[in-house]
Amino acid sequence: MLETPVWRDMAQILILTASAESEVLPALHLLSHKFRAIPAEPASLVNAPAADLIFLDARRDLTGSKSLATLLLTTGLSAPLIVVVTEGGMAAISHEWGATDIILDSAGPAEIDARIRLSIERNSTGSDS
Numbered sequence: 001m002l003e004t005p006v007w008r009d010m011a012q013i014l015i016l017t018a019s020a021e022s023e024v025l026p027a028l029h030l031l032s033h034k035f036r037a038i039p040a041e042p043a044s045l046v047n048a049p050a051a052d053l054i055f056l057d058a059r060r061d062l063t064g065s066k067s068l069a070t071l072l073l074t075t076g077l078s079a080p081l082i083v084v085v086t087e088g089g090m091a092a093i094s095h096e097w098g099a100t101d102i103i104l105d106s107a108g109p110a111e112i113d114a115r116i117r118l119s120i121e122r123n124s125t126g127s128d129s
Contacts, residue, residue, distance in 0.1 A: 011116055014051035014079075016040040016068065024057045024084050027109040033116065040068055045075075052120055053080050059105055062092045073098040080119035 013035035017024050020037075028035060038044045040057060054072070058065035065083065072081060080100035083093060093102050100119045103112065 010034060011052040011120060012050065013053050013055060013116070014038065014048060015055045015057065016044070017057035018064070019057060019060055024055060024059070025103070025105060025107065025112055027107060027112055030109040031113055033113075040065065042068070042071060045072070051079050053082065053116055055103075056081060056083050056099070058083050058085050058089060058093075062089055066092075066097055069097045069099060078123075080123045082115060082119060 009032060011033045013028075013033050015024050015035055015037040016039070017037050018040045020039075023029070024037070035055075036049055036051075038048060040061075054077070056065055056069055056072075058069075062085075069081060069083065081098065082101045082103055083097060083099045084103055084105050085093060086105055090102070090104075093099070100123065101115050103115055107115075
């Protein structure tokens with residue numbers, strides 16, 4: 001029988017963003033998850049804190065974000081990766097990004113929480129789906 005992973009109410013989230021002047025997911029502040037934002041550049045990843053999940057801000061630089069996502073995958077990323085895009089950016093996302101999921105920057109707290117929970121649970125069970 002499959003074990004159901006224990007869901008913690010609070011996840012440690014790392015946000016990779018090039019945009020320090022705006023919030024990546026404003027509704028994330030309404031949730032109990034702990035998060036930390038660092039610059040979305042390879043040099044920042046060297047000393048990046050441990051995280052249960054990573055949000056990659058691709059709202060303004062799709063090409064650079066895709067390169068960073070590819071770099072994360074080639075270096076052995078173990079945490080789920082959720083790419084944050086605007087509605088117009090949805091057309092650029094493909095399997096080549098290697099993302100666990102995508103989310104619009106306008107998502108509400110219920111959607112954000114569900115995607116966090118499902119991504120972490122899927123990652124911890126090693127789901128083949």
